[in-house]
Amino acid sequence: xxxxxxxxxxxxxxxxxxADEETFLLYSQPIPSQNLGxxxxxxxxxxxxxxxxxxxxxxxxxxxxxxxxxxxxxxVLWKVTPLFSEWLSSPTNILFSSNTLNRSSAVLELxxxxxxxxxxxxxxxxxxxxxxxxxxxxxxIQQNLAENPPPRRASYAPVLFKTLDWETDEVTSSLTxxxxxxxxxxxxxxxCVFNYALVQPFVQACxxxxxxxxxxxxxxxxxxxxxxxxxxxxFQSWLETFLSFYHVWRMPDKNLPEDLRSTKxxxxxxxxxxxxxxxx
Numbered sequence: 001x002x003x004x005x006x007x008x009x010x011x012x013x014x015x016x017x018x019a020d021e022e023t024f025l026l027y028s029q030p031i032p033s034q035n036l037g038x039x040x041x042x043x044x045x046x047x048x049x050x051x052x053x054x055x056x057x058x059x060x061x062x063x064x065x066x067x068x069x070x071x072x073x074x075x076v077l078w079k080v081t082p083l084f085s086e087w088l089s090s091p092t093n094i095l096f097s098s099n100t101l102n103r104s105s106a107v108l109e110l111x112x113x114x115x116x117x118x119x120x121x122x123x124x125x126x127x128x129x130x131x132x133x134x135x136x137x138x139x140x141i142q143q144n145l146a147e148n149p150p151p152r153r154a155s156y157a158p159v160l161f162k163t164l165d166w167e168t169d170e171v172t173s174s175l176t177x178x179x180x181x182x183x184x185x186x187x188x189x190x191x192c193v194f195n196y197a198l199v200q201p202f203v204q205a206c207x208x209x210x211x212x213x214x215x216x217x218x219x220x221x222x223x224x225x226x227x228x229x230x231x232x233x234x235f236q237s238w239l240e241t242f243l244s245f246y247h248v249w250r251m252p253d254k255n256l257p258e259d260l261r262s263t264k265x266x267x268x269x270x271x272x273x274x275x276x277x278x279x280x
Contacts, residue, residue: 005219005272008098012249012270019239022250027232031265037191037228039077046077050121051089055148058140059114070165074113074137078191083260084226084268085117094255095186096125100222103127105185106176108209110166110202111192114140116159118188120148123156130175130184132164166201171208183212188224193238194231203241210273223271229262239269246271 009015016022039046041064046057063075087093095101106128109118114137119129131141141161150156160177163169173182187209192202210221223246229235242248251268253261260266 005100005222008094008100008222009247009249009270009272011094011098011252011255013252014249016239016243016248016250016269019236019243022239023232023236026229026235026262026267029263031229031263034079034228034230034265037079037194037230039079039082041076048077048082048117050082050085050117053120053148053151055117055120057115057117057144058147060140063136068136070134070136072136073194074111074133075140076113077115077117078113078228080226080228080260080266081113081115081117081190083257083266084190085121087257087260087268088118089121090257094251095222095224100219101126101186106130106181106183107186107188108132108175108184110164110187110189110205110209112141112161112190113137114144116141116145116148118190119145119159123150123159124154126157128157128176128178128181129159130177131159131161132175133161134165135163138163164205166205171205171212173212175209183214184209184221185213185219186222186224188226190226191228192225193227194234196234196237199234199238199241203238203245206242206271207245207273220272223273224268225271226260226266226268229265229267242269242271246273 042061048055057077059076064072066072104127108130112131112133119131123129162175187206206223213221249270
């Protein structure tokens with residue numbers, strides 16, 4: 001029987017079967033130095049152009065440099081996010097041309113930090129978008145949504161923020177913010193794994209969101225992970241864990257803007273949950 005996403009995955013690079021091989025293929029090429037990956041960790045606001053719109057994203061260098069328990073890296077904008085959001089907004093984006101996403105789709109983002117850029121990129125083309133992260137980013141994410149409203153008379157999907165801590169909170173259908181919507185068509189994340197401690201809780205959160213989608217809902221939930229290529233061992237650890245739950249494909253460089261390609265030090269992977277998974 002043809003998979004609901006076969007027409008989509010046939011457009012991607014061959015399925016990733018081995019974490020060692022994928023890591024070698026990505027890290028054996030010259031990768032430009034991007035440092036840790038912040039756009040500007042000292043600025044209180046960042047100007048971004050997205051889909052012909054000039055946006056301002058407010059951030060907090062003070063929180064970033066604090067000793068807050070639970071991490072502070074979501075307090076500022078990361079380089080991969082503007083690149084990824086611009087790709088998402090493209091009229092020819094493969095996610096939409098393959099009908100993997102459409103105007104009735106609901107999408108959840110993990111670890112959005114202070115940035116609603118992905119939500120702003122996709123809101124004109126979806127049915128619902130839910131941003132999630134820890135409570136400390138909520139004030140800034142809501143400020144950034146308020147400061148960058150949709151153009152007048154534009155048709156935008158509702159954009160919500162829900163608190164979600166991968167290590168302590170349970171993933172339930174209440175995250176949709178609508179009792180009539182029980183699951184998501186896609187879960188996406190930008191630069192959420194940059195140390196070993198984040199690997200397991202992040203992948204489990206992805207799995208839990210995808211498992212909200214039942215067989216009766218039709219197409220499975222697609223997981224889209226964009227990240228900067230930093231430490232190869234951390235990357236390999238993430239991919240090994242991800243592969244144990246997901247069929248995985250890499251988005252071909254030809255389908256990405258030049259600055260988001262692996263030759264520039266970034267990569268986008270697509271995951272579709274395996275029917276049989278290891279125990280949680």
